[in-house]
Amino acid sequence: MDNYSYLRIILSLSYSHIKDKISESGLKVTHQRIVILNTVLQMDNHPTVEHIYESIKDANPSISLGTVYKTVEAFVNNGLLSKVSTNEGQMRYDPKLDNHGHIYCSNTSEIIDYFDDELNDMILSFFKNKRVSNLKIKNITLQINGDKIDPEKDVLIK
Amino acid sequence: MDNYSYLRIILSLSYSHIKDKISESGLKVTHQRIVILNTVLQMDNHPTVEHIYESIKDANPSISLGTVYKTVEAFVNNGLLSKVSTNEGQMRYDPKLDNHGHIYCSNTSEIIDYFDDELNDMILSFFKNKRVSNLKIKNITLQINGDKIDPEKDVLIK
DNA sequence: ATGATTGCAAAAGCTTTGCAGCTTG
DNA sequence: CAAGCTGCAAAGCTTTTGCAATCAT
Numbered sequence: 001m002d003n004y005s006y007l008r009i010i011l012s013l014s015y016s017h018i019k020d021k022i023s024e025s026g027l028k029v030t031h032q033r034i035v036i037l038n039t040v041l042q043m044d045n046h047p048t049v050e051h052i053y054e055s056i057k058d059a060n061p062s063i064s065l066g067t068v069y070k071t072v073e074a075f076v077n078n079g080l081l082s083k084v085s086t087n088e089g090q091m092r093y094d095p096k097l098d099n100h101g102h103i104y105c106s107n108t109s110e111i112i113d114y115f116d117d118e119l120n121d122m123i124l125s126f127f128k129n130k131r132v133s134n135l136k137i138k139n140i141t142l143q144i145n146g147d148k149i150d151p152e153k154d155v156l157i158k
Numbered sequence: 159m160d161n162y163s164y165l166r167i168i169l170s171l172s173y174s175h176i177k178d179k180i181s182e183s184g185l186k187v188t189h190q191r192i193v194i195l196n197t198v199l200q201m202d203n204h205p206t207v208e209h210i211y212e213s214i215k216d217a218n219p220s221i222s223l224g225t226v227y228k229t230v231e232a233f234v235n236n237g238l239l240s241k242v243s244t245n246e247g248q249m250r251y252d253p254k255l256d257n258h259g260h261i262y263c264s265n266t267s268e269i270i271d272y273f274d275d276e277l278n279d280m281i282l283s284f285f286k287n288k289r290v291s292n293l294k295i296k297n298i299t300l301q302i303n304g305d306k307i308d309p310e311k312d313v314l315i316k
Numbered sequence: 317a318t319g320a321t322t323g324c325a326a327a328a329g330c331t332t333t334g335c336a337g338c339t340t341g
Numbered sequence: 342c343a344a345g346c347t348g349c350a351a352a353g354c355t356t357t358t359g360c361a362a363t364c365a366t
Contacts, residue, residue: 028340028345049331063347069331071346087353089247090330103293119284123300126277133314135261137304141283146295155293157285186320186365207356222323227356229321248328248355 025078032063036071037080046084046092046102046111054156087145101142103155108148112155183236190221193231195238204242204250204260204269242269245303259300261313265305270313 018038019029027033039056040047047055053068072093075081081092087104094136096113099120103112148155176196180187197214198205203290205213211226230251233239240252245262257278261270281298306313 019237021301030339032345032347062348065351066332067347074346083245085243085245085247087234087241087243089243089249105293106296119281121205122284126280127315130315134307134311135263135302135304135315136307137302138264139303141301142298143301143305144293144295144298146293148292149292153292156291157288157293186322188364190322193339220323224357225322232321 021080025075025080027074027078032060032067033071033075035060035063037066037075039066040072040075040081041095044113046094048090048092052093056118086111099139099141101144103144103157105146105148105155106149110148114142114144114157116157179238183233183238185232190218190225191229191232193218193221195233198230198233198251199253202271204252206248206250210251213288240273244269253309257297257299259302261302261304261315263304263306263313266309268306270301272302274315274316 015034015038018034018041022029022033022037035056037044037050039052041053045051045053049065049068049072052072053063053065056063056068063139072081072083076083076093080095082097084094084102085090086092086109087106092111094113096110098115101114101116101119103114104110119142124144127137127140173192173196176192176199177187180191180195185191193214194210197210201209201213203209207223207226207230210225210230211221214221214226230239230241234241234251237255238253240255242250242252243252243269244259245264250269252269253270256273259270259272259274259277260267263270277300281300285295285298
């Protein structure tokens with residue numbers, strides 16, 4: 001068995017994982033949905049619909065932009081993706097579903113995930129001690145706004 | 159001096175305050191800007207451009223929608239307003255400039271201000287103890303997402 | 317006086333919609 | 342087979358743009 005065969009097995013395993021996810025979410029499994037979900041899961045930059053469309057269209061010229069819109073929206077409604085809006089009102093899609101904050105770099109238009117369990121606990125326990133009336137809280141997230149100093153390098157908070 | 163005269167004085171004082179704000183921000187003082195800024199300051203519901211336009215147009219039919227767009231954008235750039243985007247990517251304008259969070263009620267599309275000094279300090283000191291590299295942080299805000307239970311009543315956290 | 321601002325209308329995005337034909341379960 | 346999904350093109354929004362006329366300083 002050569003390296004290529006291994007690759008094919010890994011790929012097919014990964015697709016079956018994706019098919020399961022789609023199916024379990026209650027949606028029908030179509031070629032378009034597999035391609036789109038697979039793509040968003042591999043992009044870690046919170047893509048826009050246009051980004052997703054651009055990144056799939058060479059290999060899948062028949063998938064239309066409208067389908068990408070409908071598909072990501074279906075994924076959001078069925079809990080496979082979450083939707084993030086930039087400070088400029090542009091919609092981006094995020095495959096990470098656990099509670100996390102975002103760093104918005106206005107000079108590079110990047111959205112970077114920010115996970116910190118300690119911070120999450122701190123905020124959660126803060127609100128546990130508050131009396132919240134007439135609101136059913138779904139989630140609480142932190143938004144860190146700033147500018148990247150060197151646009152080429154990564155941002156790190158630790 | 160009757161009640162009406164008092165009212166007129168209060169109004170004119172309030173306009174001169176608004177004129178000063180516009181002028182100090184570096185923008186020229188025009189009728190349109192006075193009306194628009196005055197309106198946004200009085201609306202406490204984070205209006206959209208369309209909301210602002212609707213709310214001024216009966217008394218000021220000559221102010222065009224395009225001018226409202228240009229004006230609020232100028233206000234944001236000159237530090238008189240801040241811009242908030244909803245989870246659906248709609249832009250709203252906020253006259254409150256000090257650091258505060260927002261409660262997003264998805265069932266009523268309301269954005270409610272949330273001030274808490276203790277929380278602000280907590281978050282600030284949390285990040286003071288972190289090493290942040292390659293990012294110039296401008297501000298950190300909290301976003302509380304939820305649904306209003308009774309849409310008619312107010313939300314309260316205390 | 318001159319540089320900024322306005323109104324208007326057109327254009328540019330971005331997203332949704334309607335529907336006929338096709339596919340999935 | 343029925344319900345759901347796709348592709349296409351048109352329509353619907355929101356926002357920006359270009360420019361001549363007007364206004365603020």
